[in-house]
Amino acid sequence: MTSAITTRGLTKDYGRGRGLFGLDLEVAEGEVFGYLGPNGAGKSTTIRLLMGFIHATVGSASILGLDSMRESVEVKRLVGYIPGELPQFGGLRGRDIAGHYGALHGGFEQARVKEITERLDLDLGLKYRQYSTGNKRKLGILLAFMHRPKLLVLDEPSSGLDPLNQQEFFKLVLEAKAAGATVFLSSHVLSEVEHVCERVGIIRRGKLVKVARLEELHEMLVRRVEVEFAGDAQPQLFAALPGVENVESNHRRVTFTVRGSFEPVADVLAGHHVVNLASHEPTLEETFLAYYSDQPAEAQA
Amino acid sequence: MIRWMAWRLHRRGLIGFSVGGFLIAVFYGFAFFQAAGTTAASQAAFGHSIDLVAKQFAFIIPVPVHPETLGGYEQYKWLAGAIILMMIWVALAGVGIGRGDEERGITEQWIAGGVSRARLLLARSAAFGLVLLVACLASVLGIVVVAPAVHQDPNVAGELLKAVSMAVGLFTCYAIALLISQLPAERQTATALGVGAPVLLVLVNGIADTIDSASWIGVVSPFHWMEKTTSAAPGGTFDVGATVGLGVAAAALLGVAIPIFQRRDIGSGWFTWGRHTGAAVRMASRNLMLRLPFTEGLWEQRVGLGVWVVSTLALGSVMVSVTKSTADALFSDPRLAAVFLHAALGPVYAALLGFIWFGFALLLLAAYAVVQVSHWAAQDQEGRVEMLLSAPISRSRVIVDRALEFAAASFLIVAGGYIGLVATLPSSGLRFDAGHVFTASLLLWPFALAFGGLGVGIASRWPRIAVPFLAAFAVVESSLGDLAPLFKLPDWMANLSVFHLYGNPIVGAIPWTPAALMVLVFLVGFGAAMVLMQQRDVSSA
Numbered sequence: 001m002t003s004a005i006t007t008r009g010l011t012k013d014y015g016r017g018r019g020l021f022g023l024d025l026e027v028a029e030g031e032v033f034g035y036l037g038p039n040g041a042g043k044s045t046t047i048r049l050l051m052g053f054i055h056a057t058v059g060s061a062s063i064l065g066l067d068s069m070r071e072s073v074e075v076k077r078l079v080g081y082i083p084g085e086l087p088q089f090g091g092l093r094g095r096d097i098a099g100h101y102g103a104l105h106g107g108f109e110q111a112r113v114k115e116i117t118e119r120l121d122l123d124l125g126l127k128y129r130q131y132s133t134g135n136k137r138k139l140g141i142l143l144a145f146m147h148r149p150k151l152l153v154l155d156e157p158s159s160g161l162d163p164l165n166q167q168e169f170f171k172l173v174l175e176a177k178a179a180g181a182t183v184f185l186s187s188h189v190l191s192e193v194e195h196v197c198e199r200v201g202i203i204r205r206g207k208l209v210k211v212a213r214l215e216e217l218h219e220m221l222v223r224r225v226e227v228e229f230a231g232d233a234q235p236q237l238f239a240a241l242p243g244v245e246n247v248e249s250n251h252r253r254v255t256f257t258v259r260g261s262f263e264p265v266a267d268v269l270a271g272h273h274v275v276n277l278a279s280h281e282p283t284l285e286e287t288f289l290a291y292y293s294d295q296p297a298e299a300q301a
Numbered sequence: 302m303i304r305w306m307a308w309r310l311h312r313r314g315l316i317g318f319s320v321g322g323f324l325i326a327v328f329y330g331f332a333f334f335q336a337a338g339t340t341a342a343s344q345a346a347f348g349h350s351i352d353l354v355a356k357q358f359a360f361i362i363p364v365p366v367h368p369e370t371l372g373g374y375e376q377y378k379w380l381a382g383a384i385i386l387m388m389i390w391v392a393l394a395g396v397g398i399g400r401g402d403e404e405r406g407i408t409e410q411w412i413a414g415g416v417s418r419a420r421l422l423l424a425r426s427a428a429f430g431l432v433l434l435v436a437c438l439a440s441v442l443g444i445v446v447v448a449p450a451v452h453q454d455p456n457v458a459g460e461l462l463k464a465v466s467m468a469v470g471l472f473t474c475y476a477i478a479l480l481i482s483q484l485p486a487e488r489q490t491a492t493a494l495g496v497g498a499p500v501l502l503v504l505v506n507g508i509a510d511t512i513d514s515a516s517w518i519g520v521v522s523p524f525h526w527m528e529k530t531t532s533a534a535p536g537g538t539f540d541v542g543a544t545v546g547l548g549v550a551a552a553a554l555l556g557v558a559i560p561i562f563q564r565r566d567i568g569s570g571w572f573t574w575g576r577h578t579g580a581a582v583r584m585a586s587r588n589l590m591l592r593l594p595f596t597e598g599l600w601e602q603r604v605g606l607g608v609w610v611v612s613t614l615a616l617g618s619v620m621v622s623v624t625k626s627t628a629d630a631l632f633s634d635p636r637l638a639a640v641f642l643h644a645a646l647g648p649v650y651a652a653l654l655g656f657i658w659f660g661f662a663l664l665l666l667a668a669y670a671v672v673q674v675s676h677w678a679a680q681d682q683e684g685r686v687e688m689l690l691s692a693p694i695s696r697s698r699v700i701v702d703r704a705l706e707f708a709a710a711s712f713l714i715v716a717g718g719y720i721g722l723v724a725t726l727p728s729s730g731l732r733f734d735a736g737h738v739f740t741a742s743l744l745l746w747p748f749a750l751a752f753g754g755l756g757v758g759i760a761s762r763w764p765r766i767a768v769p770f771l772a773a774f775a776v777v778e779s780s781l782g783d784l785a786p787l788f789k790l791p792d793w794m795a796n797l798s799v800f801h802l803y804g805n806p807i808v809g810a811i812p813w814t815p816a817a818l819m820v821l822v823f824l825v826g827f828g829a830a831m832v833l834m835q836q837r838d839v840s841s842a
Contacts, residue, residue: 091489
């Protein structure tokens, strides 16, 4: 399978340890790749380098076999892009913005525009400054998807969308994949990308620390679980289960952490009268800290 | 809170106008010393020559009071101009406080924090008033400081009273812009009207000052009342009634603006026309103007550009109308007529039209270039350039489209001025060679292009400093012709000015070489912009 995105030692050094350092990455054609990292990790810097907005300090990036900087115009013919934050379009109406960017991409089908706006319930008659945060995000989605690009580069695309529209957006991503498109999707929340991604890359402090299939990532996850029993707490039920740690109890409540599969815990709970069960997904930063807490400093960087 | 607002939200304007105003006042002080000399006789002769020339510009700048003194000279040469420059600043501040804060989400944050709308508007206005007063004081302080060095009376009390009069008058302009900004649905319209209103009031005052039969309309203009205080000149007057009246007017305008602000929705104007209330639109626009970046740019600024074109047309028309009355006033005094006939380099009416209209049109076009560069810089910082580059558009193409957009827009403005001119000439009682009028008007275009070229060169690489750089450049360039002889600067330095390159083509031969040079400046500016744009990182972050 050929690569849609290839980077070799891609570096953007802003000084004082900020930027992106030595990124080696391959994203296959037709793949949906999640690019995860906490705020300020270097996700948007990577995307700006891929899009040719900023110059690499060293290294190279190619998109569908084209150099992202030297052949920038050819690259953009093949790419749909959602920035982390849409710019101010002021008094332009949604239909004007869509018409303008559609025309710049060489034309568009009104049927496609109609389909996406209906699915996202986006009114193109409003002026940009009248749009809510969610509607601005929907407009960004329309601009990226309306010309059916071969590669979608999406910077935190679902942030600000309500759950229903998030689901519609994930459907659009999966449809694009089914049509043969590649999707590079950044986020700082794992649950946002796990619906659609096959592989994820995790970036921290400007360095790619892990590329894994989604199942592997689930093995890394550490969930914090709270169980409230109808009767007295029974912490001894969990202490010996694989992956369970930090068991604590208080009256009828037991709390513990689970690394990896949740299945053994579910099996135990099945035979008891449980009145409340809560599982908290950790933030990506907490996951990193938990996962790398026993790794040498070199690996943590 | 007020001091924090004043510093935090107006610090650039405060520093720019205070430091700039102070330094320019000092600069003109030394210019006075160079030109007027140190003896009473030489200063009297210098003052007399200023008096003679000043009548030509009475439409824009009030006639001088005691120009043979430092205070009188500065009041005429610097403070009158400072009022016009500051007028643009205060109008933009009025619109910014009235609507811009809402666009940036600041207003919502303050209101959510428990600040009432009335208190918010009053606090913001008080903060800006304080900043304005400091800026006005800094300008006159420059005169006070330089006076001993050029052997003149500092006239401290008079200068301070002049600063108070300026601050109160300009605050009235601010209140006008603030009130107007509350009304339209669109912020762009609010900006155009909020800035346009004080400009119109300058015109009204100019007409009142120039045409006797229309002098009564001057009462509606704050500039009419500001002119009544002439205390910067020794022996001048401080008009208490006019200043208090301006203060009362400003308070009344604020008193109307506050209840409107309380009743309207945040993010909307008092009037809500143009709102989309029908069924949801699911189709993208097929408007042909949106096909290309430069036509989209023209489409997007169509309201603002329309205001520029119509304003230039109206100004051209009005200034032709006042040329005849100015000339008549000038020639009614045989001594003035003799001086002017000696100074004019061709037909006298044409020379006067060159001074009154074409000189002013150059300033207008330089101002338009600054506004357009400000627009590009804002687009850059807001991520519009990044978004444009996400389409199959090269960086060079971004610059080419800027060049085309600027060329088309500036051509329309020049054409507006020309239409205003030729439409009014037959009824003005003036007769000109049609070819000269056409050529002189057409040559305004390469002048505008030269400024645009310089602006885009800076904006493509350093968008954050492009506006102050180009504005400062325009001020220096426009003053170079005046200052070079005063400071005995070499000819080549004076000839560097783009204003000098334009010359006065309505009275002389067509300056093809300077016109070609201006086009060359445009091409070099845009060429440099292409190179610089390739090298930089484009990012809204």
